[in-house]
Amino acid sequence: MSTLNKCNPLAKAVRSALFAGAATALTFAPNVFAAEDGEDTEEQKVTITGSRIKRADIETSSPVQVTSSEEIKLSGYTRIEDLMNSLPQVEAAETSFLSNGAAGVATLDLRGMGAERTLVLINGRRLQPGGVYSQNPDVNQIPAALVERVEVMTGGGSSTYGADAVAGVVNFVMKDNFEGLEITAGASGYQHDNDNDYIQGLLDDKGFEYPTGSSGIDGKTYNLDITVGGSFDGGKGHATAYATYRRVNELRQGARDYSSCALSGSGRACGGSFNAVVPNFDIYPIDPISGDTVYGYAQYSPDDPNYNDAEDADNTIYGVNGRPGYLDDDENFVEYPWANPESGANKWYTLTPDSGFTGVGNNLYNYAPVNHFMRPDDRYTLGAYVNYEINEQFRPYLEISYMHDYTKAQIAESGTFFAEEYTISCDPDTSPLNADQLAATCGNYGLNANSGSTDNIAVYIGKRNIEGGPRVGILDHSSYRIVFGTEGDINDRWAYDASLQYGTTSSSNAYINDFFGPRITQAISANGLTCDGNCVPYNVFTYNGVTPEAAAQLTGTAILNGVTSQTVFNAFVTGELDATLPSAETPIAAVFGVEHRIEEFERIADEVFAKGQLLGQGGETPSIMGEYDVSELFTELSVPLVQGVEGVESLTLDLGYRYSDYSSSGSESTYKVALDYMPVDGWKVRASFNRAVRAPNVAELFQPQGLGLWQGADPCAGAIDPDTGLVGSGYTAEQCARTGLSTSSYGAISASPASQYNGLQGGNPDLKPEIADTMTFGVVGSPFEDFNFSIDYFNIELEDVIGALGGQLIIEKCAETGLALFCDKINRSGSGSLWLGQTGFVERTNINLASRHWTGVDLSANFQMELGDGILKANMIGTYMTKKEYIPLPELPEESYDCAGTVSTDCFAQPDWRHSLKVSYSTDSFWTVSAKWRYYGKVDYTGTADELVGEGISSQSYFDIKGSFDVADGVGVLVGINNVFDKEPPLVGGTLSNNANAIAGFYDVLGRYIHASVTFNF
DSSP, X not given: OOOOOTTSHHHHHHHHHHHHOHHHHHHHHHHHOOOOTXXXXXXXXXXXXXXXXXXXXOSOSSOXXXXXXXXXXXXXXXXXXXXXXXXXXXXXXXXXXXXXXXXSOOOEEETTSOGGGEEEEETTEEOOBOOSSOOSBOGGGSOGGGEEEEEEEESOOHHHHOTTOSSEEEEEEEOOSOOEEEEEEEEEEEEOEEOOHHXXXXXXXXXXXXXXXXXXXXXXXXXXXXXXXEEETTTTEEEEEEEEEEEEOOEEGGGSGGGSSOBOTTSSSBOOBSSBSSOEEEEEEBOTTTOOBOSSOOOOOTTSTTOOBTTOTTOSOOEETTEEEEEOTTOOEEEOGGGSTTSOOOOXXXXXXXXXXXXXXXXXXXXXXXXXXXXXXXEEEEEEEEEEOSBTTBEEEEEEEEEEEEEEEEEEEOBOTTOSOEEEXXXXXXXXXXXXXXXXXXXXXXXXXXXXXXXXXXXXXXXXXXXXXXXXXXXXXXXXXXXEEEEEESXXXXXXXXXXXXXXXXXXXXXXXXEBHHHHHHHTTOTTOOOOTTOOOOOTTSTTOOOHHHHHTTEEEEXXXXXXXXXXXXXXXXXXXXXXOTTOSSOOEEEEEEEEEEEEEXXXXXXXXXXXXXXXXXXXXXXXXXXXXXXXXXXXXXXXXXXXXXTEEEEEEEEEEEEEEETTTEEEEEEEEEEEEESSTTEEEEEEEXXXXXXXXXXXXXXXXXXXXXXXXXTTOSOBOTTTSSBTTOOOHHHHHHTTOOGGGTTTSOOOTTSEEEEEEOOOTTOOOEEEEEXXXXXXXXXXXXXXXXXXXXXXXXXXXXXXXXXXXHHHHHHHHOOHHHHTTEEOOTTSOSSSSSSOEEEOOOEEOOEEEEEEEEEEEEEEEEETTEEEEEEEEEEEEEEEEEEOOTTOGGGOEEOTTEESSSSOOOOSEEEEEEEEEEESSSEEEEEXXXXXXXXXXXXXXXXXXXXXEOOEEEEEEEEEEEEETTEEEEEEEESTTOOOOOOOOTTTOSBTTBOBTTBOOSSEEEEEEEEEEO
C-alpha cells in the first residue's frame, strides 16, 4: 500500500482533505499519492469547483460537496435529478413526477432559491438552457453512467463563472479518460401496498374506485449504457465515447390508492371538478333593459338613464325602488326575480335523467386517476471526449454530446371549463334548451320564454370530455453541445486555456385532444348560431346526449416550437506570479481571463396556442423571441499570507473579481474575498464573502403578457358562514369590496374546485439584475483518527428579486390594506369570479421584488474503522435551515414571512433539518453492502394551509439498502431497494400539492424503488 510523503505540501493537503470529507478525498486520492521513499516527487495540483486556480489543497475556502461515481451507481437512479434531489441542499424543481404544466425537462434548485439561480456546469463550463417552457439547464443532457463525480458548491460563484451562480454551482465532471469497454444494463420499478385506510374511506364516501393490495412492480425503467475509451497515437491522444438509452414506462395516479382522487383544499375529502361527465351549468339572466348579464342582483339608481318610474306607461324601461322589472298586461309593475337578493333564484344547475334541470348538488368528476403520476420517457445520449498532446504548449481537446428526449404529459380530459360565456335564446323555437329547462331558467328569472321571445340568458358550461379521452402534451427535446479548445504550458509558471463552446436545444410541444373553443359556440347553437351542415350537435343540454363523434369535432391541436442557443468564448491564463510574501513560502497564484457569451431564445406558437383557443390551457401561450450578450473580464488571486510558523500552518487570502457588460441591463461587478486558515495539520477554518448577480433571462425580459393560471385560493370566494356572517376566510364584505367584489356578490361566488385562478403574466424588458451577497464561515477538522467533519454556516441575502407577486398574496393584502399597489392588480369579472371565463384575473407580470434572506448550516461527517475482514464506513451530510425569509415588497416589510420549517401556498416544504446517513461494509472478497437513512424533518402548516388536516407534515424517514457483487472477472451485479419500508408520501390538500396529493419529486411518492443492474468490463 502506498504511503503519503509527509514532507510534500501536497501530501499535507491530502491529509487535510481526508480529514475534511471522505467523499472528496476518495475521489481524488488515486491522483495524489506520492512516489516511493527516495524518489523525486512533483507537487500535483488540481482545479476544484469555485476557482480556476490550480491548487494542491483540494479543500477550498468555499464549501464543496462531492458525490462520487460509486455513490451515483449505488443510488440506482438513472435520472440525474432524482440523485441530486436526495441531497439535503437541493429542493425539487422540474422532475418526471410533474404532469399538469410539465416542461418536459429536469432542473436543479440549490437551497430552494429557484432553478434559475443554480449554475450548472459540465467539466467547468456552462450547460445551455433547456426547452420551450424553461430557460434553465436541462440535466437530462447528462448521462448518469458517464459522471465521474458531482461537485456542489453552495454559495455565490459569479466572480468565477459569471451570472446565475446565486445559490451556487453544480459541476458535473465527466469520465474523459476511460480505458476499455464497459456495458451496463439495468432495470428498476416501484412496488407499493395499497392500504391507506384514511383515503380509502374518503374514496368510499364518494363512491370512487381505487386499487387495493400489492401494486406489483410498475413504473418500470430500463437502461443500457455503453462506454468505450483508450489512447491512440502512441499515447499522445485519448478518446472516450459513450451511448446510453433509457426508457421509463408511465404510471398513472389511479395506480395508487392515495392518489386515486384529488383531495380538497383542506385534505378532508375527495374533491373533484365541476366539469363533470353530466354537465353543470352556471346560468345568469341577461337584463332585457340594458342587455347586460346580471351576475348579482341588479339595482338602478334613479339618476341612471336606464331607470324610469313604472307609472310612465309610454316608456319601455322600468324600475321601482332602484330595482328593474316590467309591466304586465294590466300595466302593473313586476320586479324581475333576479333583482331581489332574497328571491332565491338559482344560478347553478345540472341535468336530471329526464333532461330537466336541478340544483348542481355534488355532481363532481374524479379527474385524478387518468393523470400521469410519473411521465413516460424515452431518452438516448451520444457523445465523446477527445484530447491530444501535440506538445506541452498545445494540447487541443474536444467535447461533443447529443441528447434526444421524448416524453408525454397526460392529464385529465379536456372540457368546457366554464371558460366562455354563451348567449342562449329564451325562444323555444331556436333555443337548444327544452321547455322544462327554459321554464327553470328564463321563466324562473322572469324572462319571456315564449315563441318569438327576444330575451336571453348567459350560460357557462362545465362538461368534461369523457367521450374524447385525456389531454396529452407531447414534449420533444434535442440538445447538441460542442466544446473545442486548447490548453498548454506557457512556461514553468504559467498555463493557458482557451475554448469556444456552442450549445443548442430544439424543442417542441404538440398538445393534443384539448377542446378548441371557437367550434363549441356553433355546436351548441349559441350566440345566434345554428349547428347545421357538417356540424355535429354537441348536446350538452341532453342527459348523456354527447356522442364521441360530437366530441371529436371539437378537439384541436396546438404546436409550440422553440430553439435556444448559447455561445461562449472563454480564455484565461493561470499560474504563479514572481512574488512571494516574506511570511510565506508559496508564490502568489493568479488567473486573468476574458469571456463573451451570447444567449438566444426563440419560441414560436401557432395561432391556437397564441390566442389561447384551447380551453384547457388556461390562457394564451405567446411566442417569444429575444437575445442578449455579455462581455466579461475576470481575475483571481490566491495570496499565501503566512506559512509554516507555529499556530499558522498556512493562511491564504483568495480574491476574485469579474466585470460584466450586459447588452440588456448594462454593467455589473461581482467579487469574492475568502480566507483559508490552517492552524495545524488536519484542521482548517475558512470564511468567504461573494457578490453574485443574475441577469434576467430572455423569457423574463421578452415574454409577451397574457393570461395563465396560478395555484391558490380566492379568500373572498365561498359561502357566508351562518355563525360569523363572513365568508370562509373571515374577510368582511367591506374588505372584499376593496378587491373589486360587489356587495351583492359577497358570499355568492364559488371557489375554483381545482384551486386554479386566472393571472395576467409575462415579461418585462425593464428588469434589473438580481444582486446577492453570500457569506460562509466553516470549520474542517479531525478530532481523532479515522473521523473527520466539516461544518459551514451560510448567509445569503438576495435583492431586486425577479419574479411575480403571488395571486393570493395580492388579494389578501388588498383586502387587508386597501393599497392601490395591490388592489389595482385585481380585475374581477362581472360575476366577481377570478376563474369563471377569462375576464377576471390578477395581474402577475415580472417585476424586481424586494429581497430574500437565507441562513443555515451544512454539516458533513465521515468515519471508518476496520471490522473483521473488512472496513466499515459511515458518512453523513445534513443541512439545518435557520431562516428562509421572503420580503415581498419594500412598502410592506412587516409582511415578510419565514419559510424555514413551514409549508404553505407561498412556501415550499422545507424542513429545518434534513440529512442523509450512509453506512457501508466492504471486504476483500466479492461483496459490499450499504444502508442509507434519508431524513426529512417536520414541516408546519402556515397561512391558508392551517385549514389542512393535522398540524403539518410529520418527519419522514426513508431507508435504502444496496448490495454489489463481483460474480466473475469483469462482471459486477448491483441490487438495491430504496424506501425499503414502503413509506407513503405525506398527503396534502389541493392547494399545496404539485401532483397526486403530494409534493412530488421531493418526498418518495411511489413506494419501494427496486433496482438491479449488471456491468461487463472488457
